[in-house]
Amino acid sequence: MTYLQLSAWFLGAAVVIAIGLGLLARGRRPHPGAVALTVLVMLTLTAVFDTIMIASELFHYAGPQLLGVHIGLAPVEDFAYPLAGALLLPALWAALRARRGTPRTAPSDQEAGA
Template identity: 70%
Template sequence: MTYLQLAGIFLAAATTGGVALSLLARPRGPRVAAVAITIAALFLLTALFDTIMIATGLFHYSPGHLLGVHIGLAPIEDFAYPLAGALLLPALWVALRARRRARDVRSDSAADAVNEEQA
């Protein structure tokens, strides 16, 4: 299996999860501009730190399993992981907040019903 195939599987799973979670958390999904800024920052950091780590010899890649496109010394396949994180994690955050908000509303409604019965 090549690095591209592995990254593609990981990215497909993260994208599917991110889309599903965003749909579940409607109408307040993650903000597109915030996700885009996050992707840009993560790509910059990935290019910078992967280049430094590869240059210092902390790790290397088998050239036979790479596509051959690099940004700095970082192979293009390495950028799938920060992209996946930037797509999946904000959607997960919004979905969990929506779930918590719904639970809090149910708790408040139950407390109001108890208070009405006692009055």
């Protein structure tokens, strides 16, 4: 299995899960602009820090399993994981907030027995 195939399966699963979680969120979905900004920041950080780590020889990739497209020194396949995280985490957060329901308020005088 190539890195591209592994990344595609991982990213595909993340998208399916994020969509499923979005359906559970019941109107409390993440703001698309915030998700887009998060994706942009995560991809930029991945490009910078992967390039630094690869340049300092902390790790390397086997050549034949790579697509051959790089951003800096980072192979394009490496960007699937931060993209998946940037899609999954806001969807999970929104689903958990929706599951919690409406915030509790102080009981009214009638409920308190006054």
